[in-house]
Amino acid sequence: MRRVYTALVGIPIVYGIIRYLPALGVTALAVSGGVLALLELTRMCFGDRRNQALLGIAVALTGLLIASPHGTVPVAAIVLPGILLALLAMLFSSNPLESRFRDTAVAMFGSLYLGLTLSTLVSTRALPGGEWLIVFIALVTWAGDIGAYYAGTLWGRHPLAPSISPKKSVEGLLGGLALSFLIALLAQFSLVPQLTVADALILGLLMTGTGLLGDLCESAIKRSVGVKDSGGILPGHGGMLDRLDSLLFTAPTFYYYVTLVRGLSPLP
Known part of the structure; x- marks a missing residue:
């Protein structure tokens, strides 16, 4: 029930930000979620070690990457200074030498992993009808997760990736795909007529597959450090990274499909 209560509170808030606030609202939402997920990732991987300078650099890099829509600022102009500053923080850290580079690599990976993927939400919001396009992303992503969860719980018999996530099944994947198809068609008809049925x-199909990959990648990270959930900020749902794992892959998939295949471009 905690999952249900959290969803009943969280979904209307997220919808209101996406639908009724200007584009800056989506940027703030994406930056907040990305920074929280980064802090969870570094806490999982760093353990008791702390390098506040490195963490500050990683947070700043993540926020700048997310808040910079594609094409407005060259990615290298953000990433290269961030890497150089992170290396300096590594040199002057008081942590054991054998952990410094590993921690730096984790912090930089986390910034790119979260920053580059979530930036596509900000870029999508800048497209014509961007608020509804983001609602489409959210609905189809959630449909894939929900369909897979319930189909796998009810009918799951054939493991999909037992070494990474033992509870995921082929039946769950098919259930997620079926519900994603249904929700995508309903959303296309009612919310985003600029897209076709095809x-x-x-x-x-693409977002179900990439959402699953995002989920499996996060599961692999958690299993490698021996934790079940990335955090506990969302009762019944785990941490922010647990909630964003699929979206980190579905958002770029959607953005590059509608811009490269459908030819949508930002409003002037």
Whole structure:
């Protein structure tokens, strides 16, 4: 029930930000989620070690990457200074030498992993009808997760990736795909008529597959450091990284599909 209560509170808030606030609201939402997820990732991987300078650099890099829509600022102009500063923080850290580079690599990976992927939400919001496009992303991503969860719980018999996530099954994947197709078609008809029925079906397929990859990648990270959830900020749902794992892959998939295949471009 905690999962349900959290969803009942969180979903209307997220929808209100996406639908009724200007584009800056989506940027603030994405930056907040990305920074929280980064802090969870570094806490999982650093353990008791702390390098406040490195963490500050990683947070700043993540926020700058997310808040910079594609094409406005060259990615290298953000990433290269961040890497150089992180290396300096490594040199002057008081942590044991054998852990310094590993921690620096984790912090930089986390910044790129979260910053580059979530930046596509900000870029999507800048497209014509961007608020509804983001609602489409959220609905189809959640449909894939929910369909996979319930189909896997009810009918799961054949493990999909037992060494990474033993509870995921082929039946769950098919259930997620079926619900994603349904929601994508409904959302296309009612929310994003600029997309076609074929677009909705293709995106349902692509986003189900990439959402699963995002989920498995996060599961692999957690298993490698021996934790079940990335955090406990969302009762019944775990941490922020647990909630964003699929979205980190579905958002770029959607953005590059509608811009490269459908030819949508930002409003002037």
